[in-house]
Amino acid sequence: MPLARIDRKLELTIEAPDKARPEQTATVRVLAPALAGKEAQVALTAVDLGILNITQFALPNPTSFFFAPRRFATESWDVFHRIIEAVDGNRARLRYGGDAAMLALPAGRRPNVKVQTIDLYQAPVAFDAKGEAKIELTLPDFNGTLRLAAVAYDADRFGSASRELIVQAPLVVELAAPRAMASGDKAEVAVDVENLSGAESSLKILLDGGDMVAVGDASRAIKLADKARQTLKFPIVARERFGVAKIQVTVEHSGGKFQRELEFAVRPAYPVDRRNRALVLTGNDTVTPAPALREGLVSDSVVSRITLGTLPPLPFAAAARDLVNYPYGCVEQTTSKAFPIALMDDDTRDLFALEPLDPAQRTEMMNVAFSRLLSMQNENGHFSMWPGDGYQATYLTPYVADMLVTARENGFEPPELLIERALKRLNDDLLSGGNSHYEYTFSEHLRVGEMAYAGYVLARLKRAPLGTLRVLYDNERGKLVAPLPLVHLGIALKLMGDDERDDKAIDEAFTRKFERPDYVGDYGTDLRDLSLMIAMTLEQKVGKPEYEARLYELAAEYSGGRSAYWSYLSTQEQIALFRLGRALRMGNGATVSGDVDIGANAEPFAATRQVSRTFTAPDLAAGVRISPQSDGKLYLNEDVVGYPASAPAQKFEGVSIYREYFYTDGRKYDGEPLTSGDVLVAALRVQADADMRDALIVDLLPGGLEIENINLVDSSVFEGVTIYDQDMTYASSSAEFKYQEFRDDRYVAAVQLYNGQESKLFYIVRAVAPGEYKVPAPLIEDMYRPKLRGVGAALPAKITVREP
DSSP: OOOOOGGGBOOOEEEOOSEEOTTSEEEEEEEOGGGTTSOOEEEEEEEEHHHHHHHTOOOOOHHHHHTSOOOOOOOOOOOHHHHSOOOOOOOOOOOOSTTGGGSSSOOOOOOOOOOOOOEEEEEEEEOOTTSEEEEEEEOOSOOEEEEEEEEEEOSSOEEEEEEEEEEOOSEEEEEEOOSEEOTTOEEEEEEEEEEOSSSOEEEEEEEEOTTTEEESSOEEEEEEOTTOEEEEEEEEEEOSOOEEEEEEEEEEETTEEEEEEEEEEEOOSSOOEEEEEEEEESSOOOBOOOGGGGTTBOGGGOEEEEEEESSOOOOHHHHHHHHHTOOOOSHHHHHHHHHHHHTOOHHHHHHTTOOOOOHHHHHHHHHHHHHHHHHHBOTTSOBBSSTTOOOBOGGGHHHHHHHHHHHHHTTOOOOHHHHHHHHHHHHHHHHTTOOOOTTSTTHHHHHHHHHHHHHHHHHHTTOSOHHHHHHIIIIIGGGOSSSHHHHHHHHHHHHTTOHHHHHHHHHHHHHSOOOOOSOOSSSOOHHHHHHHHHHHHHHTTOOOHHHHHHHHHHHHHHHHTOOGGGGSOOHHHHHHHHHHHHHHHTSOSOOEEEEEEETTEEEEEEEESEEEEEEOHHHHHHOEEEEEEOSSOEEEEEEEEEOBSSOOOOEEESEEEEEEEEETTSOBOOSOOEETTOEEEEEEEEEESSOEEEEEEEEEOOTTEEEOOGGGOOGGGGTTOEETTEEGGGGGGSSEEEEEEEOSSEEEEEEEEOBTOEEEEEEEEEEOSOEEEEOOOOEEEETTEEEEEEEOOOOSSEEEEEOO
């Protein structure tokens, strides 16, 4: 039966100027005569109309919302998981659109386009006695059309209205440049100038590329008639520097001076190169950085991290720094990056020679991590490996919970839903016997290890079931193939009051002979396990000298260079080393003191077990000397990170990667000049010599190319096209994807590979910015087994883009 609700709807009118200037105040009046003398309020938003049109965002309509038809909802629960063995099942998801998901190239996130968007919100203000509300809207530096939307309400009525406001400067200046460049790349910056002043203007235009970019013919003078528009193009060359380039244009005209700024990345064309050395020093000789470690690297990109002390020569400082700056974000990587930030007090920062982080920065970084983890948490408390991934990485749930508990202990505030849902999941899994991992060879190790870690996290909060922990120790520990879970279990038993089993479990972890298989599935290695075991015993004050002595065996292997892949550490190894270095520094033992000289500047350091310093290119050029004073042996570790000056040689260590470009009709692209607007298909072939569940592929784009918005590609373009014997209509089935990401300057994919099986990946690029650009090399690595790594050939060596 229809209801008469017309008296609940308010009629609103918005009065505002048709046009306004940027960076000025526009007066907006909202009129509602029916609210005269009433207690009522109105909220106003001003949003870029272009964004609203793209997203098809409708005007807020409170009437439709409050009076929309609704039905009663039902929810149901069961307790089957308590009585039926848990299996690795995934929640079903509905798919719409028939076989549309198989068309064209694999779908994924849109490219991260950096554009200026405006979304202004004015908190609710009250109407006056005449039913009017006056709002002063401060406009930003913006040219375009804003949609003003008002929503008004009192105790019984509500309504909405909208109108458009054009924001227009007398002189409109816009800049366009490549989204990324490598040192030596040549390109153009386009400066669009439009005169809307009402009269002819004489303009002087100056372009400044700062330290990153050299600008040719940087000063121009032009005359521009009213309503005329002209595009000026300035040649630029990227210098041998790395960071964010800031291109600034200054336009002088009769009305004064006008400035605009554009940012883009100047980044290396080739993958980072890591080199290291470890030495034992028997005297107090002066230490200097090794020039040989920097040969062939771009000087401005080099960072040398020197660690000197009485602790074993392991890359503590390098691990900490790399973690904080890690660029990718599965659930494990997000957690590993957040862990050191949660523990980053002033002493820890100084220990690892890290950049200062004020409390506000740390809080913001942790909140970002919490938000991302919450987006990957399932309703049952477990986490997906990647956003939108249906696969539950149950083995990582205790790790995430461990970090969240640590963060809360250090003053941060994880969302209550995030942490409590994870802790409840750990408790339920412990009581139900753990999660099965039948798809892994060592499934029982994973089940018991996951339960032991869950018990450790819950025991820190005095919430672990002691009986279950005892059963794990008495009946299940023989199923372990690596020692770390025994330490988790021993500490959990100690915290819950079992002083008999706790010592036995921890001692067994260090004395029992374990031969870790090449791949277990627990994201660990011998380095990760031993480092974390010792760190935890020190943190919980149950360490023994014989435990710490094991470190020197590990360090001897590291310094001996027996394993070439030591230069590349997984995030699990890095967080273990970070916690170990932090815990060791708090202990007792021999110390070292001395001076660090950079050029003529001397910086003394007080007696400590270990000192770490990071030296950049200017420091190294000025000259670095460390003069230590100690009574015994000293251990030196130097890690050098930099980017090669020339393309690296193709190198495959357990996995290979090849990349070529093709036209959309299937013809191979051989390096001939491209025209702006040309479209290519980037085709990658990868093959591993072992199963790789966590392969990460990173393919940097040449400057001047951008990843095409896949959502706008007409799949019929690829009908009948074959690349690498793959029908492009079904390209999404050519690899087992876990996650894909399309960034401004790179393509990133996480895939699962099988021993000997070739997988193919495809994505679309479009030539956009004219210029000459180096072509980067593609990279593939196992995220948790660094010895599996491949660097492909950088072919063609250069790509040229021309104007149409």
